[in-house]
Amino acid sequence: MPRPSSENHGLTTLPATDAFRVLSGVALPTIANGVIKRLPPVMRLAEKVRVDETADRVLRRLRDRHGDGPLLIKAGGRTFALPLSSADAGRVLDGSPSPFSPANLEKSAALSHFQPHGVLISQEPERGQRRQFNENVLETGEPLHHLAPALAEKVREEASRMLALAEVGGRLDWHTFNVAWWRIVRRVTLGDAARDDHRTTDLLAGLRMRANLAYGMKKNRAAREELGQRLRAHVARAEKDCLAGVVAQAPAQPETDPLGQIPHWLFAFDAAGITSYRTLALLATHPAERAKALEDKGPLLPYLRACELESVRLWPTTPMILRDSTEDTDWPGGTLPAGSTVLIFAPFFHRDEEELPFAHRFTPEIWLDGRAQEHPALVPFSAGPAECPGRNLVLLVTSTLLSALLERAEFTALTTLEPGRLPSTLDNFGLRFDITAPRQRP
Numbered sequence: 001m002p003r004p005s006s007e008n009h010g011l012t013t014l015p016a017t018d019a020f021r022v023l024s025g026v027a028l029p030t031i032a033n034g035v036i037k038r039l040p041p042v043m044r045l046a047e048k049v050r051v052d053e054t055a056d057r058v059l060r061r062l063r064d065r066h067g068d069g070p071l072l073i074k075a076g077g078r079t080f081a082l083p084l085s086s087a088d089a090g091r092v093l094d095g096s097p098s099p100f101s102p103a104n105l106e107k108s109a110a111l112s113h114f115q116p117h118g119v120l121i122s123q124e125p126e127r128g129q130r131r132q133f134n135e136n137v138l139e140t141g142e143p144l145h146h147l148a149p150a151l152a153e154k155v156r157e158e159a160s161r162m163l164a165l166a167e168v169g170g171r172l173d174w175h176t177f178n179v180a181w182w183r184i185v186r187r188v189t190l191g192d193a194a195r196d197d198h199r200t201t202d203l204l205a206g207l208r209m210r211a212n213l214a215y216g217m218k219k220n221r222a223a224r225e226e227l228g229q230r231l232r233a234h235v236a237r238a239e240k241d242c243l244a245g246v247v248a249q250a251p252a253q254p255e256t257d258p259l260g261q262i263p264h265w266l267f268a269f270d271a272a273g274i275t276s277y278r279t280l281a282l283l284a285t286h287p288a289e290r291a292k293a294l295e296d297k298g299p300l301l302p303y304l305r306a307c308e309l310e311s312v313r314l315w316p317t318t319p320m321i322l323r324d325s326t327e328d329t330d331w332p333g334g335t336l337p338a339g340s341t342v343l344i345f346a347p348f349f350h351r352d353e354e355e356l357p358f359a360h361r362f363t364p365e366i367w368l369d370g371r372a373q374e375h376p377a378l379v380p381f382s383a384g385p386a387e388c389p390g391r392n393l394v395l396l397v398t399s400t401l402l403s404a405l406l407e408r409a410e411f412t413a414l415t416t417l418e419p420g421r422l423p424s425t426l427d428n429f430g431l432r433f434d435i436t437a438p439r440q441r442p
């Protein structure tokens, strides 16, 4: 239902009571879930008490009351701005890295625990060099990375082994999926010799747990150094058919720190595993879409890529996209001072039932027929100059995995997903599937 048009599209400073509602109903639950590493017990609780529905309700009421201009919150000597219109969110993302820098204060405090030189928290001029390096290695603009055949082979092998193990008990659970997923990630990123190098990814997991608490935790330099040494050894081996091999050959400028980019890739592949497992649940509960997915043809697998995008739309893995303004910016109704933090709350836009007829339904077609592009705030992989440079690589790996799984088995989700109104939180850790041999197709 279209929302009543409001006269106010400008900046509005929120009164203290409303500011508190945003803090307690939107910001804190998102942070409690584990921004850098998801926490299973919190996620279980979040699904049960439907925290994301509360967040959505809070923001919708504020939009009804104050109009769709950015809301301003002043707290602790800082200014926070919360865009509520698609156009304002799009303006901020298009304005990265200047005047809206991705290297936001809180994000930098968190990510510096394990990737102090990652592009996402770098300032110019280093940022430009690091972004270029990421784009070169990840082949951002290419739907199919030049290593696609080799990477797909790795994914298919691990999918077969995952299913062989799951078939023993007739069931696929998160643990079995996740162990296999990390083998895929290590082989794709670091090479086949890293398949069982749990130490490297466990070190990263420990540092990510600290990153959840950003300022509250001391840096663990010993763990970071050990991680760095192990990554150096994998890159020195330079297996040709993995990202580490490409890193070893790729030109780098003095401030690039090629090795320093890899922790972000490993970290971000976690989100891709979570998303793929949720996509499997969507396909297991939507027979018509599953039938289309089975017809999808490789190597591009456009329909499965759309399913994956749709899974991130429904359950964004980066719910809060943060930007810090580097200079004063003018908006209708006032000026946003330099140093303000802009908080784009993706779930609000991705499920906006007043704008999107498909808000709560699994609708992969929107990514294929141009409907998604009509909405600048549908941003599963962010947007603008700081959009995720790994997007195409992620879609390649995840669509190949889903295709391999669907070909080899029939999945029955043990969780009910109501197709007409999908839940606003989906606890991936609790999802389980019965698996049987695939039905014969005509």
Ligand code: HEM
Residues within 6 Å of the ligand: 102, 119, 120, 121, 131, 134, 138, 264, 265, 266, 268, 269, 271, 272, 273, 275, 312, 317, 318, 321, 322, 379, 380, 381, 382, 385, 386, 387, 388, 389, 390, 391, 393, 394
């Ligand atoms: C489902 C999986 C993924 C999703 C949904 C995703 C989404 C995103 C989003 C929303 C951002 C913007 C973050 C921000 O501005 O704070 C981002 C940035 C980034 N992503 Fe991803 N990502 C995924 C996986 C990956 C993977 C696997 C890689 C690398 C192999 C990667 C590399 C990056 C990098 C380097 C940035 C920083 C870009 C910059 O600052 O210019 N991502 N991603």
